[in-house]
Amino acid sequence: MGADIGYAFYSKNVFLKPYVKVGFVSFSENNYDENSLFAGLGLRYQYNHLYADLSIDGFYLDDDRNNNYDYYEFVQTALTVGYKF
Numbered sequence: 001m002g003a004d005i006g007y008a009f010y011s012k013n014v015f016l017k018p019y020v021k022v023g024f025v026s027f028s029e030n031n032y033d034e035n036s037l038f039a040g041l042g043l044r045y046q047y048n049h050l051y052a053d054l055s056i057d058g059f060y061l062d063d064d065r066n067n068n069y070d071y072y073e074f075v076q077t078a079l080t081v082g083y084k085f
Contacts, residue, residue, distance in 0.1 A: 004042060017044040025059050034061045046084065053080040 002023020008015045021040045027033070042055030058075045 002038065002040075006042075006044075008044075013048050015046050018042070019044065021055070021057070027061055036061055049084050051080075051082055051084055054078070 002021050004019040004021035006017045006019025008017040019042050021042060023038050024035065025038045026035050036059045038057050038059035040055055040057035042053060044053045045051060054077075056075065056077045058073065061072045061074065062070070
């Protein structure tokens, strides 16, 4: 669950919106449960009713099982293309 904030630049039938986003991520796998905050950047482009959204998010998880305290960094990139009614 997250939210983004940015400013859209308009020009005739086109708009471009760079944004930052923050949110909450929950991870569960093989007796390992962790919750963390995530942060990311994105760029949304729209021409008439067609749009594309490119974003990158990152978050850290710590593994404190067996007292080894390892930290893992995850990065996710997404490209969404669609039609806005």
